[in-house]
Structures are given as structure tokens and as C-alpha cells.
Amino acid sequence: MSTRYMKKVYGDMTLETGNDDTSDMEASVTSNKSKSFNVFDVLISDEEDTGDWQENEELVTNDVDYNDTKRRKKKKKHKKLESERLRSQQEHNAECNENIDEIEQSIKEVNKLLGEPLPGCSTQVLQAQWVDNISKENILIVQRKYLNPYNELKRLFGSKTVESGQSKKNKGRLGRKTWLICPQDSPLISTTRSGLYMSLDHSIKTTNGVHYFVYEHSASYKEVQLKFLQAVESLNPENIVMLSISDIVSLINLANAHPYHIDSLLQVSEICKLTDDLAYAAEFIKRALYCLECAFHPSFNITTAKCRLDYRKQQNRAFFITLFKHLGFVGGRACYRTSLEFCKFLLSLDPEGDPLAVVLFIDFYALKAKEYKWFLKFCDLWEDSRNLTQLPNIAYSLALAHFRLGNKTDACTLLQNALIMFPGVLMILLEKCSIQADSKVMSHKFFNSQAQANTSPALEKLQKLYVVRSFRLWKETDILQWLEECVNSVLNRVELKDDYIKYCQVKRHTRYRGKLPRNILRHIILSDLQEVIVNIQEIQGDAPVLSHDPLPPLDSIDIYKRPIANDRPNDSSNFFSLFFSSLFRDINGAAAALNDLNLL
Structure with missing residues (x-):
């Protein structure tokens, strides 16, 4: 061994x-x-x-x-x-106890001056209450990770499906880093000489950390804008096409082509939409949004919810309208979480004025994205200043959000109140869902003749707008069964002559008289729903409705004076003739021009 x-x-x-x-x-x-x-x-x-x-x-x-x-x-x-x-x-503990005694003694002296804390309040409880204390502005904070629609598509359909659907030319694109436009959609053309930039708006006083910004146009951009306005007023579609998309398709090289002129891109996007080419319509909106984001001021942060733009100023309105149209295209791809983030950002630009009436569809995107708790918190914070529950869409969506969260009692109460306050919604909703109401509901006048008589044209349009946009949320079996129970409960309350029914009838008659506000009309025009349109009688003034700037504010602050065309039609029999003539006199000619450029 x-x-x-x-x-x-x-x-x-x-x-x-x-x-x-x-x-x-x-x-x-x-x-x-x-x-x-x-x-x-x-x-x-x-x-x-x-x-x-x-x-x-x-x-x-x-x-x-x-x-x-x-x-x-x-x-x-x-x-x-x-x-x-x-x-x-032991010696160390004794020293620590002496220090603790001194600290406790000092705390007692401070408590004598400031008052004793509430019993049973620990640091963790106080911290949780502080975190839950969200302000009106903080509820609109945008989360950047949800601004990319491709991330949501990957969660819905899987990464392999989404990546296989993307073209090879879009992979590995190295455009400028932007948040509103994802890297796959970022154009590769430089915007350093676009002539568009943003600065602080010193004409409005800053309060509570809220900062106002304004878009500025360079001398070259102003020249292009004047040419654009002349082209629109002259009703010549070819001028607008040549002014905005020649360099984009790289087929025509014109000296006066400006592919990043925002209003031109908005107008051409509308032409593509009228010709049912939604892909190119969305592409032009992305390009416009990309150019607008590249012009951001260094202090303009989309995630703070404290950056504002004054909609009255003519050069700011393009950003509102571009965001509105972009979130509509994103929502059309079933990216509802992404659309909700854009709704929050768009509303944060002017939450009190809400020039595009974002509150009319923020509930739809919140429910489709299953953000029920966020929607309830949003309504609770903004109810006092905006009276959100006075809108049919908010009233019905609140009940639906509570039902999805399992709060059956609150959901029933809210839905019954919504049915009593806005009874005209029910029959439109059942018809849109292709559901035959029972004989008791059909024969009762509360949801039929009486509802029609007590509903003003303005309120009727709001109710129809909600149903056309959100009727699919009510087509599920458990929702329809719950709706039937609440309808029967409302009919019982009508038979018992509930005081709340009389109160809502008086309130409905006094509150919804007159014409719709200008921001709601603007919302309906931009939404472009075939079943909900704006009549010519509802528009104040005789100015044409332009897609790049529909219904400017009455107190608009303009830096451009719109040229007056000599051949503008003096009489229009209906709204559509005025609307289409304000876009282009010859829509087929515009489509032919786009076909010549291989865009359609």
C-alpha cells in the first residue's frame, strides 16, 4: 500500500x-x-x-x-x-438599541408636531395606496412596448406566421429609430430637409409640468403648402398626385416633388381609400406619421402624457388627423392593444378639448384589448371633468366591462341604467346582431315608439355610431342572455313607474337638443363609416370639407390663407357632392393617375 x-x-x-x-x-x-x-x-x-x-x-x-x-x-x-x-x-445590539431609542424619541417629537399616524398603517400599505393613486394624466401614459403592431400580431398568431408574411425587403431595415412607426414600416429616405420641425409653444402658459409644443414650417415647406392649397382648391387631382408621390414610387423625378409633405400624403391616402386600395392608403399615413415623429422636439416625450398641442393652430392639426387615421388602420388589423395606446396618446395631446372626440371609440379598443380595469379607472378619473357617462358608448361599455370582470351586480345596475337613459340603442343593437326580440319587447312602447319620440337626431346619431362600431361585442351567448335579463328588469321598472325613468326622460330631452358639437362631427367624418354620415345641414358654414383638415375650429389660428377658387360649386344638393368635390372633382381621374404610377 x-x-x-x-x-x-x-x-x-x-x-x-x-x-x-x-x-x-x-x-x-x-x-x-x-x-x-x-x-x-x-x-x-x-x-x-x-x-x-x-x-x-x-x-x-x-x-x-x-x-x-x-x-x-x-x-x-x-x-x-x-x-x-x-x-x-451583545455590545453592538446595545449600541443599536441606544440609536433606535434616539430615533424613536425624535419620531415621537415629530408626531407631536404633525399628528400621530393612523393605527395599523404600515409602510407597505401606504406604499400600495400611493402606487394606486393615479392621476388623470397618468392614466393616459403610453407604454412603448405596445406601440408596435407586429408584437401584438406575434402574440395573436405566432412569430413564424407573422415573419413569414413580411417581405424580405422589410427585414433588417435600419431607418431612423422611431416609436410611433415600427422599424419594419420606417421609410429609408432621410427627412433632415423636410422643412418640418417642432418647437416649444410659448404662447400658452405651462402649468403642473404640462408643456405645449407647436409644429413649425420652413420657408421651403411653406411654398409647398401654398402649392398644395392651390391644387386642392382648383380641384385638380393630377396636381396633388404629382406633388406628393413622385419620388416615393421612384418612377417620376420631378423638380417640385415633395414626398414628405404631410397634407399631400393625407390627401393621397384618401384617394387610395376611395379606390379601395387600403394597403397604399395605410402606407401613406405611415409615411406622414414617420415624418411628423422625426420632427419632434427633444423635450416632446410621448410617454409622459404631459405634452400638448393646440388644435386651433393650423400646423398642428395634421398630427392629430394622422394619428387618428393610423390607429384606425392598425385596429383594422385586429391590433386593438396597439390602437388603445394610440388612443391614449392622441387624447393626451388635448384631453380637455378632445378635438377629434377620442372618447367615442376609446371604450371599444379598451374592451377589445381586454383592458377592463384600465377602462373603469379611466372613466372614474375623467367623469367629473368630461361627463363621460352621458355618452351612450361609455354607459353601455361600463356595464360590459364590469360583466367581464365578474361584477354581475354592478354590471346589471349599470346596464339597466344605460337602457333607461338610452333606450333607442336596444332595437338598433338587436337588428345589427340579427336577433329577433321577443313579443314582450317588440310590443312595448318604451323601446320602440316612445324611444324614437324622445330621442333627438343628435343623440340618435351617437347611438347608431356606437352600435355600428361595437355590436360584435354583444353577440356572444352569455352577453345576450345577460342583456335579456336586464331588458326584462327594465320593463318591470317601467310598469312600476320608477322615478328614475322619468328623470332620464327629462334629462334626455334637455341635454341632447341642438346640433352635435364640432369635434363629434369631425370624428364621424374621419371615421368614414358608411352607415353613419354627416348631413350638410349639420355643418356650420359653407366651407368645403377637406380630408386633410375637416371642419377647422371656428377660432382657428391659421398661418395660411386658403385661396378662393373661381370654379367652386355654389350649390350642392347633398353632403356627399360637397365632400367629394372638395376632395377631387374626378375621382376616376385620380385613380387613373395612380394607375399610371403603378400604385393601384
């Missing part, structure tokens, strides 16, 4: 080893054995070592005695060190 082997068995005792080849062979064999060694392995050694058993037994006994003595010394030394450590720890 080798020396190393014997040391493992007997400790540090030195043993004499033979010089014969047998001992070396044994040493080489045992060295290849496992490093872990148990002293009881000696008991099961080979028969060749039986003769040395007695000698080994004596050595083991001596080694055990030696190890016991060594272990007792270590234990005694350890106890001594442990006692010294305990003594030093």
Missing part, C-alpha cells in the same frame, strides 16, 4: 514502505481508486492483508485517541471564540 493511502487511514503517522516492485504496483493501483475513502473499507480488504490485521488494529486505536484529543481542543477553542462573538454582538 502507498504512503498516501496509509495517511488516509492512519492520519499523519509516517510509515516505512518497501522498495520492492510489489509495493510500487500496489501504489499505482490504489492511486487510481476513488478519492473518497471510508476507514471501514479496511474491514473488507482482500485476504492477502489478513495477516496484518492486528497491527492495523493497534494503529487505528492510536489514531482514534489522537483524533479525539485533537477534536476536544478544537471544540474548546471554538466555544471560546463563540463566547467572544456573542459578547461583541
Whole structure:
């Protein structure tokens, strides 16, 4: 056996080893054995070592005695060190207690001055309450990770499906870093000389950390804008096409082409939409939004919800309208979470004025994105300043959000109140969902003749707008069953002559008289729903409705005076003739011009 082997068995005792080849062979064999060694392995050694058993037994006994003595010394030394450590720890604790006593004493003195805290309030509870205390502005904070529609498409359909659908030319694009436009859609053309930039708006006072900004136009951009206005007023579609898209398609190289002129892109997008080419219509909107974002001021942060733009100023309105149209195209791809983020951002630009009436469809995108808790919090925070529950869409969506969260009692109460306040919604909703109402509902005048008589044209349009946009939310089986229960409960309350029914009837008659506000009319025009249109009688003034700037504010602050065309039609029999003539006199000519450029 080798020396190393014997040391493992007997400790540090030195043993004499033979010089014969047998001992070396044994040493080489045992060295290849496992490093872990148990002293009881000696008991099961080979028969060749039986003769040395007695000698080994004596050595083991001596080694055990030696190890016991060594272990007792270590234990005694350890106890001594442990006692010294305990003594030093007690001294340290005493010092800490003295410091704690001084801190507690100071806290008591402060509490005497400021008042005692509420009993049972721990730091964790107070911190949770502070986190939950969201302000009106903070509820509109945008989360950047949800602004990319491709991320949402990947969550819905899987990464492989989305990546396979993308063209190879869009992969690995290295355009400018933007948040409103995802990298796959970012144009590669530089916008450094677009002539569009943003600056701080010093004409409006800054309060509560809210900053106002304004878009500025360079001299070259102003020249293009004047040409654009002349082209629109002259009703010549070819001029507008050549002014905005020649360099984009890289087929025509015109000296006066400006592919990043915002209003031109908005107008051409409308032409593509009228010719049912939605892909190109969305592409032009993306280009316009990309150019607008590249012009941001360094202090303009989309995630703070405290950056404002004054819609009255002519050069700011393009950003509102571009965002509105972009979120509509994104929502058309079933990216409702992304559309909700754009709704929050668009509303944060002017939350009190809401020039495009974002509150008329923010509920739809919130429910489709299953952001029920966020929607309830939003309504709770903005109810006092905006009276959101006075809108049919908010009233019905609140009930639906509570139902989805499992609050059946609150949901029933809210839905019954919505049915009583806006009874005209029910029959339109059932007809849109292709559901035949029972005989009791059909024969009762509360949801039929009486509802029609007590509903003003303005309110009727709001109700129809909500149904056309959100009727699919009510087509599920559990929702329809719940709706039927609430309708029967309302009819019972009508038979019992509930006071709330009379109150809502008076309120409905006094509150919704007159014409719709200008921002709601603007919302309907931009939404472009075939079943909900704006009549010519509802528009104040005789100015044409332009797609790049529909219904400017009455107190508009313009930096351009719109040229007066000599051939503008003086009489229009209906709104559509005025609307289409304001876009282009010859829509087919515009489509032919786009076909010549291989865009359709």
C-alpha cells in the first residue's frame, strides 16, 4: 500500500514502505481508486492483508485517541471564540438599541408636531395606496412596448406566421429609430430637409409640468403648402398626385416633388381609400406619421402624457388627423392593444378639448384589448371633468366591462341604467346582431315608439355610431342572455313607474337638443363609416370639407390663407357632392393617375 493511502487511514503517522516492485504496483493501483475513502473499507480488504490485521488494529486505536484529543481542543477553542462573538454582538445590539431609542424619541417629537399616524398603517400599505393613486394624466401614459403592431400580431398568431408574411425587403431595415412607426414600416429616405420641425409653444402658459409644443414650417415647406392649397382648391387631382408621390414610387423625378409633405400624403391616402386600395392608403399615413415623429422636439416625450398641442393652430392639426387615421388602420388589423395606446396618446395631446372626440371609440379598443380595469379607472378619473357617462358608448361599455370582470351586480345596475337613459340603442343593437326580440319587447312602447319620440337626431346619431362600431361585442351567448335579463328588469321598472325613468326622460330631452358639437362631427367624418354620415345641414358654414383638415375650429389660428377658387360649386344638393368635390372633382381621374404610377 502507498504512503498516501496509509495517511488516509492512519492520519499523519509516517510509515516505512518497501522498495520492492510489489509495493510500487500496489501504489499505482490504489492511486487510481476513488478519492473518497471510508476507514471501514479496511474491514473488507482482500485476504492477502489478513495477516496484518492486528497491527492495523493497534494503529487505528492510536489514531482514534489522537483524533479525539485533537477534536476536544478544537471544540474548546471554538466555544471560546463563540463566547467572544456573542459578547461583541451583545455590545453592538446595545449600541443599536441606544440609536433606535434616539430615533424613536425624535419620531415621537415629530408626531407631536404633525399628528400621530393612523393605527395599523404600515409602510407597505401606504406604499400600495400611493402606487394606486393615479392621476388623470397618468392614466393616459403610453407604454412603448405596445406601440408596435407586429408584437401584438406575434402574440395573436405566432412569430413564424407573422415573419413569414413580411417581405424580405422589410427585414433588417435600419431607418431612423422611431416609436410611433415600427422599424419594419420606417421609410429609408432621410427627412433632415423636410422643412418640418417642432418647437416649444410659448404662447400658452405651462402649468403642473404640462408643456405645449407647436409644429413649425420652413420657408421651403411653406411654398409647398401654398402649392398644395392651390391644387386642392382648383380641384385638380393630377396636381396633388404629382406633388406628393413622385419620388416615393421612384418612377417620376420631378423638380417640385415633395414626398414628405404631410397634407399631400393625407390627401393621397384618401384617394387610395376611395379606390379601395387600403394597403397604399395605410402606407401613406405611415409615411406622414414617420415624418411628423422625426420632427419632434427633444423635450416632446410621448410617454409622459404631459405634452400638448393646440388644435386651433393650423400646423398642428395634421398630427392629430394622422394619428387618428393610423390607429384606425392598425385596429383594422385586429391590433386593438396597439390602437388603445394610440388612443391614449392622441387624447393626451388635448384631453380637455378632445378635438377629434377620442372618447367615442376609446371604450371599444379598451374592451377589445381586454383592458377592463384600465377602462373603469379611466372613466372614474375623467367623469367629473368630461361627463363621460352621458355618452351612450361609455354607459353601455361600463356595464360590459364590469360583466367581464365578474361584477354581475354592478354590471346589471349599470346596464339597466344605460337602457333607461338610452333606450333607442336596444332595437338598433338587436337588428345589427340579427336577433329577433321577443313579443314582450317588440310590443312595448318604451323601446320602440316612445324611444324614437324622445330621442333627438343628435343623440340618435351617437347611438347608431356606437352600435355600428361595437355590436360584435354583444353577440356572444352569455352577453345576450345577460342583456335579456336586464331588458326584462327594465320593463318591470317601467310598469312600476320608477322615478328614475322619468328623470332620464327629462334629462334626455334637455341635454341632447341642438346640433352635435364640432369635434363629434369631425370624428364621424374621419371615421368614414358608411352607415353613419354627416348631413350638410349639420355643418356650420359653407366651407368645403377637406380630408386633410375637416371642419377647422371656428377660432382657428391659421398661418395660411386658403385661396378662393373661381370654379367652386355654389350649390350642392347633398353632403356627399360637397365632400367629394372638395376632395377631387374626378375621382376616376385620380385613380387613373395612380394607375399610371403603378400604385393601384
